[in-house]
Amino acid sequence: MDWMVEYWCSGYSLRHGGQYEKLQDLTKALCYVTGNNYDQVSTIYSVFNRMKPQLTTNHWYDAGFFEFKFLKKEPCI
Numbered sequence: 001m002d003w004m005v006e007y008w009c010s011g012y013s014l015r016h017g018g019q020y021e022k023l024q025d026l027t028k029a030l031c032y033v034t035g036n037n038y039d040q041v042s043t044i045y046s047v048f049n050r051m052k053p054q055l056t057t058n059h060w061y062d063a064g065f066f067e068f069k070f071l072k073k074e075p076c077i
Contacts, residue, residue, distance in 0.1 A: 020044045023066060030065050044068060 023044055031038040041064040051061070057072045 020048075027064055027066075041065070 027041060027043055028038055030036075031041055042062065044063045044066065047061055047063045048055070055061075055070060057070045060067050060069050
């Protein structure tokens with residue numbers, strides 16, 4: 001899914017109103033179906049906040065039911 005993260009001079013930030021909120025809802029549904037406790041499952045939000053200083057592009061991160069990576073788009077000239 002695109003448009004979850006923005007890059008600013010200070011680093012990466014999760015985009016509010018972005019796609020990650022839809023994945024949060026899907027994670028809650030998957031926890032309900034599988035019987036997992038939502039509070040004990042890693043989410044994109046929790047992984048992002050925990051690893052924010054070390055995040056790099058083109059590297060896979062594990063977040064509970066999902067794996068994700070960041071890709072940095074080159075600016076237009």
